[in-house]
Amino acid sequence: MDGYHIPSTLDEALDLLESYRGRARVIAGGTDLVIQLRKKEREAEALVDLSALDEYKQIKVVDGTLKIGSLCTHSQLAGSSLVKSAAPALAEAAASIGSPQIRNIGTIGGNIVSAQPAADTSIALTALGANLIITSKDGLRDIPLGRVFTGVGKTALDPTSEILTEIHIPLEEGCISSAFKRLSKRKALSLPVLNTAAYVHLSEDQAYLQTVRIAAGPVSTVPWRADEAETSLKGARISLKRIREASDLAAEKASPRNSLRGGAAYRKKMVGIFVYRALKTAIENLGCDLNG
Numbered sequence: 001m002d003g004y005h006i007p008s009t010l011d012e013a014l015d016l017l018e019s020y021r022g023r024a025r026v027i028a029g030g031t032d033l034v035i036q037l038r039k040k041e042r043e044a045e046a047l048v049d050l051s052a053l054d055e056y057k058q059i060k061v062v063d064g065t066l067k068i069g070s071l072c073t074h075s076q077l078a079g080s081s082l083v084k085s086a087a088p089a090l091a092e093a094a095a096s097i098g099s100p101q102i103r104n105i106g107t108i109g110g111n112i113v114s115a116q117p118a119a120d121t122s123i124a125l126t127a128l129g130a131n132l133i134i135t136s137k138d139g140l141r142d143i144p145l146g147r148v149f150t151g152v153g154k155t156a157l158d159p160t161s162e163i164l165t166e167i168h169i170p171l172e173e174g175c176i177s178s179a180f181k182r183l184s185k186r187k188a189l190s191l192p193v194l195n196t197a198a199y200v201h202l203s204e205d206q207a208y209l210q211t212v213r214i215a216a217g218p219v220s221t222v223p224w225r226a227d228e229a230e231t232s233l234k235g236a237r238i239s240l241k242r243i244r245e246a247s248d249l250a251a252e253k254a255s256p257r258n259s260l261r262g263g264a265a266y267r268k269k270m271v272g273i274f275v276y277r278a279l280k281t282a283i284e285n286l287g288c289d290l291n292g
């Protein structure tokens with residue numbers, strides 16, 4: 001390797017990337033990249049380590065948007081009272097990643113850019129309707145998360161010239177909540193058989209669903225939205241029956257593949273069960289008694 005650089009400003013990081021003309025790559029926690037470099041699945045002549053860019057390790061609410069620096073670790077997100085209250089699905093997703101050691105060093109930015117279809121934070125962020133702020137020498141790009149993923153391990157972001165700096169989650173006014181549900185073989189150090197997340201925005205009287213977003217993975221090559229199930233719940237009166245029907249619809253439309261971590265038929269069935277649990281918890285988080 002030609003060099004390992006630890007810039008102290010974003011401009012310096014971008015200058016370094018530019019000077020290597022595509023031969024240097026960004027590294028954050030290194031929990032994915034170091035393994036990939038060792039296995040020769042990725043190549044880089046130099047690494048630009050972002051760990052000194054403290055500005056992007058912050059979580060704040062500005063003008064109705066939850067702004068999360070891309071260098072926030074999973075431990076930071078899981079323990080943040082701001083994330084727990086404004087975007088519980090994300091706090092729960094971050095808490096379920098790997099082990100304490102991985103959560104202490106792995107970042108939300110790295111989890112997104114690694115672009116695995118069931119990456120825990122990506123599934124939660126998909127349901128939360130997040131946008132990514134991507135910075136390069138040409139300026140800023142503000143892109144909906146769903147437009148960034150292009151395939152397994154692939155994104156529309158080039159880590160040899162661009163840096164994901166922030167993740168923005170819009171906080172709609174009113175009764176909003178979210179939940180994340182994970183199916184895995186063990187509670188720790190186990191990649192998910194299935195991840196699901198749900199976001200709900202209820203009417204003021206908490207009788208109707210105004211907006212619903214449902215995400216799941218691995219169900220496709222990218223984090224998947226259950227569009228038909230979402231549409232079926234828009235404006236619906238809240239009841240366990242409606243939630244069950246929508247969850248069944250999500251399972252019907254999902255087409256997961258067979259893999260080592262779970263067969264396609266099993267995963268498809270689990271989509272229905274875990275989407276149901278995510279929707280129910282998100283609604284119950286707002287104090288609604290669904291059994292009443």
Ligand SMILES: Cc1cc2nc3c(=O)[nH]c(=O)nc-3n(C[C@H](O)[C@H](O)[C@H](O)COP(=O)(O)OP(=O)(O)OC[C@H]3O[C@@H](n4cnc5c(N)ncnc54)[C@H](O)[C@@H]3O)c2cc1C
Nearest residue numbers: 028029030031032033098106107109110111113119120164
């Ligand atoms: C034992 C183990 C268990 C794991 N368990 C889980 C799990 O349960 N769930 C899960 O989702 N993942 C898991 N992972 C994967 C990994 O820990 C996460 O994806 C982590 O969040 C990656 O973040 P990082 O900061 O380490 O990224 P890095 O390894 O530093 O980088 C990953 C990729 O993103 C790029 N990149 C990083 N930051 C930026 C940025 N700001 N801008 C542009 N490009 C960037 C890098 O160039 C690289 O391509 C596990 C990994 C290990 C080793």
